[in-house]
Amino acid sequence: MVVGPIDSPETFKDKAYTALRNVIVSSDVYRSRTDIRLDERQLAQDFGISRTPVREAMAQLEREGFVRSVPRRGIYVVRKTKEEVIQMITAWAALESMAARLITERASDADIAGLRRMFATFEGDRLHAKLDEYSEVNINFHQTIIELSGNHVLIRLAENLFTHMRMIRRQTIGEEDRADRSIRDHMNIIQALEARDTERAEDLVRQPAPRTTRRT
Missing domain, CATH: 1.20.120.530 (GntR ligand-binding domain-like)
Structure with a gap:
């Protein structure tokens, strides 16, 4: 999973959303034998932005059914049934x-x-x-x-x-x-x-x- 800094003047939330969705698509969730966890802090660091737009993008992706939030465990890529x-x-x-x-x-x-x-x-x-x-x-x-x-x-x-x-x-x-x-x-x-x-x-x-x- 390869990610890089976000440097566009477009809203950080929108750019984070696009970048995160690309990460999710490339994650091969249907081949993975284990759940794929997304580290909000690490992703924000990789993107070169604060955690707030990453958190907002995660919330949108959860509403769209791409990730799920598990209390006290983190955010995981959704594997559909x-x-x-x-x-x-x-x-x-x-x-x-x-x-x-x-x-x-x-x-x-x-x-x-x-x-x-x-x-x-x-x-x-x-x-x-x-x-x-x-x-x-x-x-x-x-x-x-x-x-x-x-x-x-x-x-x-x-x-x-x-x-x-x-x-x-x-x-x-x-x-x-x-x-x-x-x-x-x-x-x-x-x-x-x-x-x-x-x-x-x-x-x-x-x-x-x-x-x-x-x-x-």
């Missing part, structure tokens, strides 16, 4: 399928071409040599699908959920054949979007959800 994870995956699939529909109706050809360019460096045998890089591109792909919908309400609804999904996807992308299947799924989705095939695009976006829930 299996049922909660399944519900999040189902909700994300619903939001992303709606986004896919909107893309076929509204997005430009250039926007959709940008989705295909994301995967240009993973052709042939290069995928397995770049799994960490692919994991980030995979996550960015799903986020971009939401953003290209152009629906700001949908984007806001997905924002909090997306951070949880990043944590879940970090756990599964390295599993056997997961990356190969993932990139095939993405190429099929892109082809449907390019063809403006609304029903197929929606269906293809929803298809991975049952597989992901079974692996949870």
Whole structure:
């Protein structure tokens, strides 16, 4: 877990919130065998700010379900239950399928071409040599699908959920054949979007959800 000083004039609380959320996403909570504790004092020191904005950011993250405060023990990264994870995956699939529909109706050809360019460096045998890089591109792909919908309400609804999904996807992308299947799924989705095939695009976006829930 790598953190560094915060030196932007933007409010320290907002910067602390963003930095802490990045720390949480990178913590691999679903792979860890023990609870991950966040040390408020140490984090404030690492960020180069006082403890007050860190405490305020922690409070916001707790309201959003990312951390939990345990009296006399500290603050811990939340590991969602299996049922909660399944519900999040189902909700994300619903939001992303709606986004896919909107893309076929509204997005430009250039926007959709940008989705295909994301995967240009993973052709042939290069995928397995770049799994960490692919994991980030995979996550960015799903986020971009939401953003290209152009629906700001949908984007806001997905924002909090997306951070949880990043944590879940970090756990599964390295599993056997997961990356190969993932990139095939993405190429099929892109082809449907390019063809403006609304029903197929929606269906293809929803298809991975049952597989992901079974692996949870």
